[in-house]
Amino acid sequence: TQLLEQSPQFLSIQEGENLTVYCNSSSVFSSLQWYRQEPGEGPVLLVTVVTGGEVKKLKRLTFQFGDARKDSSLHITAAQPGDTGLYLCAGDEESGAGSYQLTFGKGTKLSVIP
Amino acid sequence: DAMVIQNPRYQVTQFGKPVTLSCSQTLNHNVMYWYQQKSSQAPKLLFHYYDKDFNNEADTPDNFQSRRPNTSFCFLDIRSPGLGDAAMYLCATSTGLAGGSEQFFGPGTRLTVL
Numbered sequence: 001t002q003l004l005e006q007s008p009q010f011l012s013i014q015e016g017e018n019l020t021v022y023c024n025s026s027s028v029f030s031s032l033q034w035y036r037q038e039p040g041e042g043p044v045l046l047v048t049v050v051t052g053g054e055v056k057k058l059k060r061l062t063f064q065f066g067d068a069r070k071d072s073s074l075h076i077t078a079a080q081p082g083d084t085g086l087y088l089c090a091g092d093e094e095s096g097a098g099s100y101q102l103t104f105g106k107g108t109k110l111s112v113i114p
Numbered sequence: 115d116a117m118v119i120q121n122p123r124y125q126v127t128q129f130g131k132p133v134t135l136s137c138s139q140t141l142n143h144n145v146m147y148w149y150q151q152k153s154s155q156a157p158k159l160l161f162h163y164y165d166k167d168f169n170n171e172a173d174t175p176d177n178f179q180s181r182r183p184n185t186s187f188c189f190l191d192i193r194s195p196g197l198g199d200a201a202m203y204l205c206a207t208s209t210g211l212a213g214g215s216e217q218f219f220g221p222g223t224r225l226t227v228l
Contacts, residue, residue: 031215033216033217035219040202040221040222040224041221041222042118042120042204042206042219042220042221042222043157043204043219044219045216045217045218048216086154088156088157090217092215101147101159101162102159102217104156104157104158105156106155106156107154107155107156109154
């Protein structure tokens with residue numbers, strides 16, 4: 001099983017600030033996904049990046065996949081209290097029998113203070 | 115709306131008393147997963163089904179069993195819950211295809227062991 005390191009583990013910022021969350025691995029993934037999880041709920045997919053160097057934008061969120069497909073970053077511009085949650089990156093790897101499974105990072109717990 | 119449903123949302127059981135958690139999906143996805151998530155940790159894969167093929171993670175305790183009677187339903191059985199099994203249990207589905215097979219998560223069942 002490949003490992004994904006996320007940093008920082010905890011982040012507390014003021015509303016309006018910018019932030020970046022990092023997801024790093026020594027292994028190559030066929031794709032990488034970012035999820036947001038709110039307390040007491042399941043993770044919700046934000047984006048999937050597939051191509052090395054790919055950049056995707058989702059309103060104030062910008063996702064980048066490293067050229068070598070080993071790392072990814074999530075940048076949030078002008079954070080809002082509604083962005084508060086646990087951000088998880090997950091890499092896609094084949095688990096055999098034609099199916100794929102995700103390896104999750106430990107997550108970044110973001111708190112945006114009004 | 116197509117979705118992943120988990121019942122119950124909250125489950126309380128006694129130490130050693132068997133418990134079953136259920137998951138259903140209307141997405142008609144081939145793959146169903148069960149994860150265990152403890153507080154402030156990443157989801158940990160317990161096992162998954164590709165159609166009827168069962169795949170157990172090497173470190174999943176024997177205390178955990180699963181059944182998938184048909185495409186739509188999957189069950190997690192904990193034969194003798196211990197205090198350390200208290201966690202959020204997440205069910206997820208995916209098409210199982212390569213290169214960005216997103217997983218769709220249910221809201222989770224929070225298990226308390228007394």
